[in-house]
Amino acid sequence: MVSIxxxxxxxxxxxxxxxxxxxxxxxxxKVGGKIESEGRVPIIEALHDIxxxxxxxxxxxxxxxxxxxxxxxxxxxxxxxxxTRGQSRIVxxxxxxxxxxxxxxxxxxxxxxxxxxxxxxxxxxxxMETRVDDxxxxxxxxxxxQMPLRTYSTGMRVRLALGVVTSINPEILLLDEGIxxxxxxxxxxARDRLKDLVAxxxxxxxxxxxxxFLAEFCDKAIWMDEGHVKxxxxxxxxxxAYKGYDPFERMHPHEETPVLSGNGGE
Amino acid sequence: MQATSTPGQAEAxxxxxxxxxxxxxxxxxxxxxxxxxxGHLGWQDIKQRYRRSVIGPLWITISMGTTALALGLLYSxxxxxxxxxxxxxxxxxxxxxxxxxxCITEGxxxxxxxxxxxxxxxxxxxxxxxxxxxxxVLFLAHNLVVYAVVLAIFFTALDDPYTITKGGIEHxxxxxxIVFAIPGFALLAVNAVWVALLFGVxxxxxxxxxxxxxxxxxxxxxxxxxxxxAGVLQRVTGGDGNDWRMLIxxxxxxxxxxxxxxxxxxxxxxxxxxxxxxxxxxxxxWFAALVILRNYRARVSYWV
Numbered sequence: 001m002v003s004i005x006x007x008x009x010x011x012x013x014x015x016x017x018x019x020x021x022x023x024x025x026x027x028x029x030k031v032g033g034k035i036e037s038e039g040r041v042p043i044i045e046a047l048h049d050i051x052x053x054x055x056x057x058x059x060x061x062x063x064x065x066x067x068x069x070x071x072x073x074x075x076x077x078x079x080x081x082x083x084t085r086g087q088s089r090i091v092x093x094x095x096x097x098x099x100x101x102x103x104x105x106x107x108x109x110x111x112x113x114x115x116x117x118x119x120x121x122x123x124x125x126x127x128m129e130t131r132v133d134d135x136x137x138x139x140x141x142x143x144x145x146q147m148p149l150r151t152y153s154t155g156m157r158v159r160l161a162l163g164v165v166t167s168i169n170p171e172i173l174l175l176d177e178g179i180x181x182x183x184x185x186x187x188x189x190a191r192d193r194l195k196d197l198v199a200x201x202x203x204x205x206x207x208x209x210x211x212x213f214l215a216e217f218c219d220k221a222i223w224m225d226e227g228h229v230k231x232x233x234x235x236x237x238x239x240x241a242y243k244g245y246d247p248f249e250r251m252h253p254h255e256e257t258p259v260l261s262g263n264g265g266e
Numbered sequence: 267m268q269a270t271s272t273p274g275q276a277e278a279x280x281x282x283x284x285x286x287x288x289x290x291x292x293x294x295x296x297x298x299x300x301x302x303x304x305g306h307l308g309w310q311d312i313k314q315r316y317r318r319s320v321i322g323p324l325w326i327t328i329s330m331g332t333t334a335l336a337l338g339l340l341y342s343x344x345x346x347x348x349x350x351x352x353x354x355x356x357x358x359x360x361x362x363x364x365x366x367x368x369c370i371t372e373g374x375x376x377x378x379x380x381x382x383x384x385x386x387x388x389x390x391x392x393x394x395x396x397x398x399x400x401x402x403v404l405f406l407a408h409n410l411v412v413y414a415v416v417l418a419i420f421f422t423a424l425d426d427p428y429t430i431t432k433g434g435i436e437h438x439x440x441x442x443x444i445v446f447a448i449p450g451f452a453l454l455a456v457n458a459v460w461v462a463l464l465f466g467v468x469x470x471x472x473x474x475x476x477x478x479x480x481x482x483x484x485x486x487x488x489x490x491x492x493x494x495x496a497g498v499l500q501r502v503t504g505g506d507g508n509d510w511r512m513l514i515x516x517x518x519x520x521x522x523x524x525x526x527x528x529x530x531x532x533x534x535x536x537x538x539x540x541x542x543x544x545x546x547x548x549x550x551x552w553f554a555a556l557v558i559l560r561n562y563r564a565r566v567s568y569w570v
Contacts, residue, residue, distance in 0.1 A: 013568060075567075079388040082284050082564035098386050107317055108310065116310065119303040120387050 002092030002171045002202040004054040009083030011047040011072055011227075046072040048227045049086070054203055061214040061235055062207035063242050064224035070207045073224060074098065074174050077205055092202060095121050095170030097161075110145035110152070110160055111136075117164045135163040138193065140186075159186060166193035173201040177208050191216070211239065211247040290559040297392030304393050308400035326408040334360050334412055341493045350423030351430055352495075354416045358528045359492035361409045365454070366520060367483060368402040373462030374469040374476040381570040391566050392559075395462045399455060413531065424533055434497020440533035450526035457523065457548055460555035467558050470569045490520045519547055 047069050054060060054077075062070050075081045076088065078096040104113050114135055118128035136145055139159040149157065198204050198217050206217055214221065214235060221238035223231040231238050240246045297304070316322040337360065338353035345352070373395070377384060380394045417424070426439050469475040496515045503509035515521045522543040529536060 016569075075385070080385065080567050084568075087284075094388055096387065099382075105310070105314065107314055112310070116306065119306055120383075120389075125302055125306070 002056050004052070004077050004088070004090050004172065004203065006050050006052045006076065006083070006088045007086050009047065009050045009076060009086035009088050010045060011076055011081050012084045013044045013046055014041045015044055016041055046227055047076060050076070050229055052222070052229065052232065054205070056202045058220055059198065059204045059218045060206070061218035061221040062205055062224065063214070063221060063238065068224040069227040070224050071098065071176055074176055074205060074207060078174050090172070092171035093122055094172045094174065095165070095168060096174040097165050098176040104149060104157065104161065106150035107148055109148055110141060113149055113160060114164050117161065118168065121165070121168050121170070123168055131167045135167050138189070139163040162190050162193070166190070166197045170201045172203045173197065175204070175206045214239070215248065284564055285560055287556060287560050290556045290563060293390040293559060293563055294392045297390040297396050300389065300393050301396070304397035304400055307397045308404060311401045312404050323408055326405055327411045330361065330364070330409040331412045331415070334416070337493055345431065345494065345498070347430060348423070350420045351428050354420050354424060354532055355430055355495065356493055357416045358413060358531050359524060361406065361413060362524045362527045363487060363490070363492050364409065365402050365406045366523060368405060369399060369458035369462055370465065370483060371480055372398050372402070373458070374465045374479050376462050376466040377470045377566050377570055384567050384570050391563060392463065395459055395466060398462060399458045402458065403455060429497065430495045431497035431501060434495060434500050435535060437532070437534045443533070443536055444530050446530035446536060447527055450530060453544055453548060454523055454527055457544070457551060460551040463555040464551070464558055467562050467566060470566055471562070486518070486520055489514070490518055490524060491515050492524065496521070519543070
């Protein structure tokens, strides 16, 4: 049973400038008393008093303006940041997909990168070996997989990263925006795989700006604003409040939104 | 703690504390369970460094071989010692020192260098430390080739009882005690992990530590009996264990660490007090590292 619970959690970043990061300042700062407010480390409060409860089967979209705290929230949910105040509890194996480039090494071949990326996502070497052919087939990279990654175009790298991510079996899947640098034909294919993946994973949190994407994968949504959860509810409610109109009315009539009506369990 | 009534909030917050020894132990244990990951990455680091070079990782061995040869010859001339016993001494000392040096200098940098991974993938922070130590172990394995060559060449000189410095301790020569090198090195590697954890976390917060360490580490090299023999101290003090000059080596922890690996490999007399000192450091060091890990493990991703 997977779940993520967060109670009154805040994430504060200390911003050390070059000076206050040094021992000298700490040592002399104590001796000489407080040097006005500059003596203290300035803090950025990226998330403030977040309380959330996500359960098995939840497919949650994450919306908000740039800098609203979406990525930080995803990292909090992934367990990368433990809350500075408040508490969090994450039950289940987390597969975060925040940056398609991290964990990729430009100097080694595509195959080796598939292996490393898989290991990072919690797969064993054996598990990855059984998946490599499937990934190679999906990415359509063919002989290019023998080439070092630095010879790849951006789109090819995205293909590779998506191929790995969509082949694993995560319990909690956290997707940040940024998937979209590939051509339309491949995107259609990737969409199917992503859908598959979402169906397999127990819990999904997906930050995205595209209404269609959100409608396809999510049934709930969180609206982040200035580090607060401004709204948490059904996708349609939240999107309507966030955008100021009901985005589902404008979608093509043939595009049904079955995910919405279901409970997200399928 | 206030009870916030958000819809769907099932229960009250559990009384779990993030700063517990249990979590610190869990971090190390989980990192150990990830050994397939850091094992693979450690290899990758080595392969990567020598990609596109013709003889690849053999360069590690070659550079160690030339350094050991040059230093061994130079210092055996300076100290008027016997080359067939002194050259192996310098070689092994230098191989062990290189491992210690790598673990300390790269240990201070271990989290800073892995900023991207720490911020993007939830993994126990000890994973990065174990990857680094494993990489150093692999380097050492490459350097052992030099040891094997030196041993083959000077075997006859090392096989019989010998002294390195005139008037120093007489060593019994190579024997079955060579197997002590294995637990000795294992102990050294276990210590490398706590050193990197401790220094790594502190350096991530205080960025002055890495330059401080790099500037003082050379001094430590010269203070440690690596290119000189502790037997010299024996001679100048006339074997008086209470002479303050004996403390030059005894107060240097690195000396004891080098000695537990070096002595068996060269057939030196096994001196148990080195093992006791190293054992003490292992316990105290791991305790300090676990305290730091308990208090600041969760802060590392904020600090990098």
